[in-house]
Amino acid sequence: MTNSPTPNELREVLASDTPSAKTKRDLIESALYHFGREGYAGTSTRSIAQTAKANIASIAYHFDGKAGLKRACINFIAMSIGDVMSVVLNRKLSDIEHLSPEEARTKILEMIDRMITFTQTNKRAELVIGFMLKEVLHSPEEVDTLYHLIFEPLMDRVTVLFSRATGQHVASDELKLAIFAMIGQLLYIRLARPLVLKRMGWQAVGPDELAQIKSILHRSINALLDELSKGSNHA
Amino acid sequence: MTNSPTPNELREVLASDTPSAKTKRDLIESALYHFGREGYAGTSTRSIAQTAKANIASIAYHFDGKAGLKRACINFIAMSIGDVMSVVLNRKLSDIEHLSPEEARTKILEMIDRMITFTQTNKRAELVIGFMLKEVLHSPEEVDTLYHLIFEPLMDRVTVLFSRATGQHVASDELKLAIFAMIGQLLYIRLARPLVLKRMGWQAVGPDELAQIKSILHRSINALLDELSKGSNHA
DNA sequence: ATTTTTTAATCAATCGTTTGATTGAAAATC
């Protein structure tokens, strides 16, 4: 296989136990690691192969070169995020369109909780975040891939949840911007981790630190939802 | 000069009108542009020199190589941020320690306003943000440079402002985390601009869009301050 | 036996750096 599989195709391919599947898994894992740390241009195919314990040529064979491996990484990331967000994404839009404000708010906070846990504790989250920060903003078509695959369907559902929780219209601009503000809070507190650790005097983010982070973001986002609810007439 | 000047030294050097000062300015400007777009590893010294209309050897001559030019860029950034944040930084700690809650909140919102305007409209902000996220946050010693030069003194003062505005103790962990949440909101809405433009259906961030962003962040941060003030006894 | 996968060796291109020559304007000498 030389072209880029979709996230769903990729899931099946990587789940099989053929020798090629293992090589592909190892190469993607290794590429994710190196791309996230040294960036795409800063990573050599040799170091990727070495970490994966595979041959350099296997990158060309399985992914049609370095660029193809990068595309596979993007799809792999989309797959991973899709799994984590399945709680939100798996529900059809029609399922969440009639939630009560209280139910919607509970769902939002539940989702926030999952996102924080994933970004702060998942070993792969660091690689994924590093990878996205360094590479996604670079190529328009790769931004498109992630946007349509993950971001837009996720945001659509979160917007509906916010709309139900605050009484604001789903198409409201301030609602959309508020969601960016919300996501920004929990993403930044993860990707600025070196600064957070220094500032807080922490050695690492363990259970106690995770609880503190969840507590403050919980309060902040609840306050944001309250503010957005002002002037709206809940049923 | 082959070693890295401090931001203050750098300011004097770059302000002079000697031939070498112009070359250094051009090289830093060019490096900032390329580093911010294609990353450090993805940028060749040849492209830096070409954009700066300088010779390749001038990088080794003035900055002791590509890595030295990167360090100079970091100091230049520290200098720039220091200028933008001078409203907050120039005040001594003792000056803001006795502000009333209302005065402190006004100062906070004024600072937020400046940060949003800078990040959203300054032509150099995109390069600075891209450069810092892609390269700086992964090198411990460069994190140290920016942390001690800019981040810590800035955060110390913002923490005092937050303490005055909310009645929380200055050493409160939740206060420190809340400030990260606040900064995350306005930084993310800038660095995820490609996603923001797509999501909002905007072509660019002009005066109208800037006003919308300021409005929602204004409300969000005010709500956060209100939440933090709960249970505290303002004088 | 046929296909799939891995391997080592090699390719042209590009990387950051270094070199020695050259410039032009101060500094020193006469």
Add this chain to the structure above:
DNA sequence: GATTTTCAATCAAACGATTGATTAAAAAAT
């Protein structure tokens, strides 16, 4: 004041090393 010396600065050219890609043969899997 004229000449010489000095030195920071720039330049084109070339360096060795490393890059991603390619090749053909060996090995493994089916």
